[in-house]
Amino acid sequence: GAGVSQTPSNKVTEKGKYVELRCDPISGHTALYWYRQSLGQGPEFLIYFQGTGAADDSGLPNDRFFAVRPEGSVSTLKIQRTERGDSAVYLCASSSGLAGGLGSGANVLTFGAGSRLTVL
Amino acid sequence: AQSVSQHNHHVILSEAASLELGCNYSYGGTVNLFWYVQYPGQHLQLLLKYFSGDPLVKGIKGFEAEFIKSKFSFNLRKPSVQWSDTAEYFCAVKDTGRRALTFGSGTRLQVQP
Numbered sequence: 060g061a062g063v064s065q066t067p068s069n070k071v072t073e074k075g076k077y078v079e080l081r082c083d084p085i086s087g088h089t090a091l092y093w094y095r096q097s098l099g100q101g102p103e104f105l106i107y108f109q110g111t112g113a114a115d116d117s118g119l120p121n122d123r124f125f126a127v128r129p130e131g132s133v134s135t136l137k138i139q140r141t142e143r144g145d146s147a148v149y150l151c152a153s154s155s156g157l158a159g160g161l162g163s164g165a166n167v168l169t170f171g172a173g174s175r176l177t178v179l
Numbered sequence: 180a181q182s183v184s185q186h187n188h189h190v191i192l193s194e195a196a197s198l199e200l201g202c203n204y205s206y207g208g209t210v211n212l213f214w215y216v217q218y219p220g221q222h223l224q225l226l227l228k229y230f231s232g233d234p235l236v237k238g239i240k241g242f243e244a245e246f247i248k249s250k251f252s253f254n255l256r257k258p259s260v261q262w263s264d265t266a267e268y269f270c271a272v273k274d275t276g277r278r279a280l281t282f283g284s285g286t287r288l289q290v291q292p
Binding site for chain 1: 183185211213215221222223224225228269271273277278279280281282283284285
C-alpha cells in the first residue's frame with residue numbers, strides 16, 4: 060500500500076484479556092518495527108523484523124508480548140493477559156532493505172498512525 | 180545503551196520567532212541522526228536526517244539541524260516559525276549497536292498566532 064496501515068486505530072479492553080494489533084507495511088519493505096509510545100514519552104522500541112524473522116526482540120517488556128510476521132509482510136503484535144500499564148499507542152514502522160549499516164536509506168522509517176490501546 | 184535527551188519538553192513561541200530545540204545523545208561512535216515531527220492528529224513523519232558529510236542538514240518546511248560531534252548534539256532550528264509548525268518533535272539516533280532507532284522523549288512546540 061501507499062503507507063503503513065495499522066488496525067484497529069483504537070482498542071479498549073479489560074485487564075487480563077488478550078489483544079492483537081495488526082500492521083500492514085509499505086509494499087516491498089522488508090524491515091518492520093514495532094514501537095510503543097506512552098503519554099508524554101517518545102517511541103520505545105519493541106521488536107524488529109527482517110523478512111519473516113524477528114531479528115531483534117530485545118525491546119519486548121516481558122513474555123506477555125509476542126509478534127509474528129509469517130509471510131514477511133503483515134505483522135501482528137499479540138499481548139496476553141493485558142495490564143493497565145500496557146495502555147499506550149503502539150506504532151508500526153517499515154523501511155526498505157536491510158537495516159544495520161549506517162548511512163543506509165534502510166534506516167529511514169515510515170510510521171503508521173498507530174493503534175491506541177486502553178486497558179481498563 | 181544509547182540514550183537521547185531532549186531538554187525542552189514544552190516550548191511556546193509567537194509566530195516569526197526563531198526556534199532551536201536541543202537534542203543530545205550518549206553513544207560515542209558513529210551515528211545516524213534524525214528529527215521526526217508529529218502534527219496534531221497525524222502520524223510521525225521524517226523532518227530531516229544526517230548520515231555523513233556537511234554537518235548542517237536542511238529538511239522540509241525550512242527546518243535545519245546541525246550535528247556537532249564534540250558535543251554529541253543535533254539541534255533543530257528554524258529562523259521563523261509559523262502557526263502550522265505547532266507539533267511534537269522527536270530526535271532519534273541510530274548507532275552501530277542495534278538495528279532500531281532510539282528516540283528522545285519529544286518536545287511539544289506551540290506556536291501562537
